[in-house]
Amino acid sequence: SAVISQKPSRDICQRGTSLTIQCQVDSQVTMMFWYRQQPGQSLTLIATANQGSEATYESGFVIDKFPISRPNLTFSTLTVSNMSPEDSSIYLCSVVGLAGVTRENEQFFGPGTRLTVL
Amino acid sequence: KQEVTQIPAALSVPEGENLVLNCSFTDSAIYNLQWFRQDPGKGLTSLLLIQSSQREQTSGRLNASLDKSSGRSTLYIAASQPGDSATYLCAVNNAGNMLTFGGGTRLMVKP
Numbered sequence: 001s002a003v004i005s006q007k008p009s010r011d012i013c014q015r016g017t018s019l020t021i022q023c024q025v026d027s028q029v030t031m032m033f034w035y036r037q038q039p040g041q042s043l044t045l046i047a048t049a050n051q052g053s054e055a056t057y058e059s060g061f062v063i064d065k066f067p068i069s070r071p072n073l074t075f076s077t078l079t080v081s082n083m084s085p086e087d088s089s090i091y092l093c094s095v096v097g098l099a100g101v102t103r104e105n106e107q108f109f110g111p112g113t114r115l116t117v118l
Numbered sequence: 119k120q121e122v123t124q125i126p127a128a129l130s131v132p133e134g135e136n137l138v139l140n141c142s143f144t145d146s147a148i149y150n151l152q153w154f155r156q157d158p159g160k161g162l163t164s165l166l167l168i169q170s171s172q173r174e175q176t177s178g179r180l181n182a183s184l185d186k187s188s189g190r191s192t193l194y195i196a197a198s199q200p201g202d203s204a205t206y207l208c209a210v211n212n213a214g215n216m217l218t219f220g221g222g223t224r225l226m227v228k229p
């Protein structure tokens with residue numbers, strides 16, 4: 001089965017700085033997404049990462065705060081900008097359309113990036 | 119706007135019990151419903167996916183059912199084991215593969 005990796009796996013950052021999280025898939029996928037999981041909460045969709053164009057953001061999330069890139073069919077980045085302690089969360093990428101997956105539209109997740117902002 | 123609710127929020131059972139986790143959703147116009155497992159500090163593992171046209175899916179000791187008209191899904195775990203201890207998440211796909219998640223059920227299976 002395909003491997004989805006994220007870098008870094010965790011980080012501790014200072015208020016006001018920015019962190020870029022990478023998501024790499026070892027095969028081409030149709031769709032990529034970014035989710036946030038705040039402490040003790042479930043997952044919330046941040047945006048759909050569109051290949052070669054601007055991401056599509058969900059209500060409550062904006063490009064200036066969470067710029068996203070997707071230069072090709074296997075890679076995406078999420079930047080958390082001008083961080084505050086409220087940004088402390090696990091950030092997860094997910095993909096749809098993995099080659100060899102028989103269940104249509106089954107979604108798979110990366111291992112997550114645990115971010116702590118001091 | 120889709121809302122997904124999972125009951126119970128937490129569950130503790132002795133090893134060997136059969137158990138049922140519940141998921142309800144407000145908008146029945148779904149494409150599919152997916153059950154995930156999340157271990158502490160880890161990502162999500164896909165367990166089962168039920169398409170909107172299906173009534174149930176089985177994988178090993180797991181069986182998931184879907185009643186789209188009533189907005190309900192259940193995850194049945196047979197003969198529970200301590201290794202089943204995790205948080206189980208239900209997620210609904212309404213359109214565009216954007217998932218709406220429930221709050222999860224934290225399961226503890228005691229030896």
